[in-house]
Structure formats: structure tokens, C-alpha cells
Amino acid sequence: MTGTTRIEDKSVDSSKRKSYESVERDLSSIIKKIEELNILTRAIVLLRANTRRKSIGIRIRGLVWRKVLRCLVEFPIITQKIFRPPEDCSICWDVQNIEKISNVDPVYFEERYAYSGKPVVIMDAMTNWTATKIFSYSFFKSLYEGEQAGCQFFPYKTEFRSLLDVFNMSKSRSLLEAGTKPWYVGWSNCDGKIGTVLRQHYQRPYFLPPTAESEKTDWIFMGSHGYGAPMHVDDVEHPSWQAQIRGEKQWILQPPRECHYTCKQLEVVVRTGEIIVLDTNRWYHQTKIVSEDMSITIGAEYD
DSSP states (O other), rough: OHHHHHHHHHHHHHHHHHHHHOOOOOOOHHHHHHHHHHHHHHHHHHHHHHEEEEEESSSOOOOOHHHHHHSSOOOOHHHHHHSOOOOOOOGGOOSSOOEEEEOOOOOHIIIIIIITTEEESSSSTTTOOOOHHHSSHHHHHHHHSSSSSEEEEEEEEEOSSSHHHHHHHOOHHHEEEEEOOOOOOEEEEHHHHHHHHHSSOOOOOTSOTTOOOOOEEEEEEOTTTOOOOBBOOOOOOOEEEEEEEOOOOEEEEEEEEEGTTSSSEEEEETTOOOOOOOOOTTTTEEEEEESSSOEEEEEEOOO
16 A cells, blocks of 8 residues: 555656646746736836826926837737726816817916816917928928838838838829728837928927927828727827827727726817827827828827
8 A cells, every 4th residue: 555655646746746847837938928028117117107197296307218118019908908007087077078279378278288188179279380281291201211210100900011111102092092092100200300300390389388398209190081090098108289280080089998987988070270189198099080181190298
């Protein structure tokens, strides 16, 4: 009996070792995947950004984290949701619609909209901008000719893989001629020379608080009727403004997931010459071009 027991004990020990080895392999695989996706770094960055955003009266500018956040590799949406801190539903519980206002005093804007999370459309913010006359597909194609593409590119539902692909499309398609395939893309510009040219045609929105700094990275979105961005939430640090240079775009906003029973879905059409101000890191948002002509928007974050 003793010999049999020892054999059984050895068999159990061997089985345990194999089980431990299997668990160790699985854990190693999971840890490796976490490292590849940079999940822990992203979680730390998001938590720091959220803490900073909600702190009262303290704004720290120019931190290295801003650059880190820009450069981190995208990771699955399910992971974003896991590490996204819960939102305070005060950003939306009393919002019944997206207001359109004009002749806005920067002090009033700061008190009511700038950092409250409440979306708003400013109707008269591009009065002196030449961008509405200058910006076009051909303008951007010429501007980026021979230059490196933007630091981020969003192909959405197109076959394009880079900005170079966009500017190599056929002339008829770029002019949105009948029978050609529709398209919609977005990109961020990190080229200082190109940024200087762009800012010759638009200015810092007049309604921003005097102490607010607008980011130097421009975000540009361009495309044809019926296309736009699917419902999503961004991974950015600050609220942003987006100017409708050409065309018209419908925005559909959904509150943070934890606020679905407290807040309502909002919709607004932003027309040429109007600017929408929105915290895209808190509001889920979807866009659709509703004008027959091309839509071009440009925007940036502000702190």
C-alpha cells in the first residue's frame, strides 16, 4: 500500500507541476500582451489626466504627459472602457439641447461652457477667417505636396491608408462627381511649417478664456455627403473646438455610459461658419455630413 501511495503522490505532484506550468505560461502570455498594448501606461496617463481635469483652480501646462498621450499606440475599445474612470453626470443631467449662441463674452463662456463639459455651438466665431474661402481639397493637396503626412491618420470606412493615398485619388472623386465613391478622412498636423500656413487663415477663437491655451496640433476632417465618424469617445486631455469651414455636419452626442439613465442623447447640425465646443473625452459622439458639398472642419484642444 505504501508503494502505491507514493506512486499516487508522485502522480499528483506531477499533475500539480503541469498545472502550475500551464498557469505560468498563461500568465506570461497575458503579461506579454499587456506590455505590447501598453495598457498600464495608458491607464496611468488616463487617470492622471482625469485627476488633473477635475482639479479646481489649478492648470499645469506643457507637461510631458501631453506628448506621451498623443504618441501611445491605440488599444482595443473594451480596454478603454475598463480603464476609463467613471464620469460625473453633472456634465449632462441638465442639458436638454445644444445651444447656439453668438456675441459671447469670454468670461461668460468660461463660467458656463469652457470646462463644464456642456457642449455649445458658437455662430459668429469665424467672421474674419479667410479659411472659409481658402481651405479646399486642392489647397491641402498642394500644402502637403512633398511633405511628411500628419502624425495621426483616420481612414474611417475608406480604403486609404495614408494622407498620400487621399491626395492621390482621382480628380473626379476629389470633386465628389456623380458615380464616384464617397469618402471621409481625418488627420492631425504636427508639421510646424504647415501649421504656420494654416494659422494664416484662422485665428484663436475669440470666445476662449484669456488664460486658455489652444494646442498647436491641428485636427482636420474632410469628406463627402453621408459619411462621417462612427460613435466613439476620444482619448485626449482637454476639451476642444471644431470649426465648420465648409459644408454642414450633424453631431449626435451620447452621455457617458454611467449617465444613460440620467442624461439624454443630443443632436445638432453645425453649419458653415459655426464652431462646436465639446469635451470629446467625456461625450460619446458620432458625425455625419449632411450637406451635398464637401465638408471641411479644423479644430484643436484648449486647456
